[in-house]
Amino acid sequence: MPSLQSLLDQVESSTNEIVELEQALVRIPSVNTGFMPTGNETAVAEFTRDWIAQDGLDSEILSRDPDRGNIISIYPGDDDKTRLMLMSHTDVVPVEDETKWNYDPFAAEISGGRVYGRGASDCKALLTCQLMALAIMKRSGVRLSHGLRLVSGADEEHGGRWGFGWLADTHPESLSSEFAVNEGGGTPVEIGNSLTYLLGTGEKGRMELHITLRGESAHASVPWTGVNASYRLSRALSAIEAYQPELDTSLEIFDHVGSFGIEEKPSPENIDRLVAEINETSPRLGSLLKALSRLVLTPTMVSGGIKSNSVPEEIKLTCDIRTLPFQDETYVRRQLDQAFDGIEGLEYDIDYMSVPNSSDFETELTDSIKNAQRAAIGRDDIRWIPAISNGFTDSRFTRDLGIITYGFTGSHPDDDPMLARVHGTDESVGIASLISGTRSMLALAYDLCGAK
Template identity: 30%
Template structure:
């Protein structure tokens, strides 16, 4: 490290990022629509106060009642590029409390790790981004352009927060974005796409002793699922294993019959439903994949006059890919080398992130942050403190490299 870098990184405060992470964990932000306060509002208001105390320009924008986005700006006052850091406020459910050794909302420290829901995904990395901007502000290091902290709700759901952020024009003119997610500080330059589909086969209710008086939607769904498995195998053979993302997949996740009403062992249901969680890799066209599923339904209908199925596309998130030569990738790679003295490890994100929609809005993205990438959504979720501090340092120098 040069003297200049060292003089800037001395403002990275380990205690700040640790205590901010713990504070964020302790404010529950699981979305529970049937529970009063079961949303991101409390944690968002805490963040607003924290950012105002730092001296940033802060905006609080409600996406839907109780589910706000927080946006903060650190502006150099000089013309230049815009860098965005993105980290969401919502976390997934803690699940069965008996499966936890630590209080999921306690922010406890043990063996140099912070435990709790969101420690890894992604309150630790949100705290790292905030701490990085604070370090830059305290250092007084000169830069051009501005930094935007994008802190949206609902990343774990339908991503309404980032969609609203983009719809309001905040992404306009952003030159690069760092998506703050747990990736062991690896540089993720690609991520899988996601298609969510609800399939229903339609039959006719009947007595289980006299099934021929009805139409069984379950056997029709079974044929459809077998065809979908064959489509997945065909796509795997066509594309091979992606070096960062692995294999594409077509996964039936929920299987339910009847769709409405109470199931009974001696009753043929009127409907059967399955949901598909389809994960795509570069080289797959989502419209083409959907048409292939529709073609399967059409073919099965021709073979069986009693086969009737409907397809409802409920979400479409394309895969993303950012070239290694893109400036945002280059500056983060440079920061990684400056902090660690090593070359970065490149990888891909196995799922979608809010960066998916920033990419669609024309913003080059790179995903990186602290945390074991296999720990999110597990019981006893944690983040290593030393790795988290390293993340703050990488974020800090990435901003300076980008906005020099």
């Protein structure tokens, strides 16, 4: 049986292939606008199927729509049980203003040790690492006692209704596994000489808020004969900007902040001051603690009006809402009713896209991840803290199926997470994280699936 170290050494010698695979995936523009037809994830799924088939691994593509395929690749074990599922997604968010980019969003250019492009970090880097881990094990003749599967889904960026959500509802056997790792965690935080990884054991909930502001149309030359919905929009936006969410520090991560050198126990009374202090040395950690201590309400899209010389009668405003575990829809509606009190012509409805969810922290998967990352980056001084992700992922679907699922990508501690600019201009991933991530996925599969 090939030793783990010999396999990890192969990762280093495969650096060029890893980078080229990441580039090839980024160059497939699988953009998900959220409005059908969209996505084109089948192109990524077919590329993945053909790429991994070169090393003798079988795959199938399942799809609710022909252009929105989900890829399932199987590395069989000696028994029929799948022990570990490597999860990712193939869709990417749109590029809003390409002129602001310093690099072509779909050219996958390399600069300063990073690969740039839409989806380079979210989530094609993780798919690259997982594919390379499988390929290196297969090429080296590694046999597994227990099965391993790779599943990369469509539509994660708009709720998973064409991806993992659909698979969970109609093909749950395709997701059968004891454990799973996905995006949504594994962030390194280094303060001084202390290295801590935030293991994604859960995530906040997500709602889409759809607000309609109604007025009465009129000719723009005599606007006083109508009611301009734009002014009601202005009042709604002002109310959102002025909204002060209730502060809460009950999540488990706040019990571990001493690991970051924070001596004062976080509380609703001091959390904003502590976040401001943390931002001076670790803005990524400060941002996370701010997000995990409150409901977040963000306006994202506006549409309305039918002609430039007509007073708009109806304007629609879409907002993103991220909730803490105890903040259900009733709580959110109460907050919104208070915020919008007195604004005439305002109606809203809520699309509850993801409820808060989590897996236990003290599990065999946690132990294996700790060992894998220790081997991947050659450090045995890593601290681990359970963390709730401020975003939402497909992990909620596998957790609902009883699969212990963590967010863990194996990022390198020298790769500043703030440079990833997920969903932003000049999104990128560090090549160092592509290497360490591949090593981590390989070591994890080697251990949990019983390599021999």
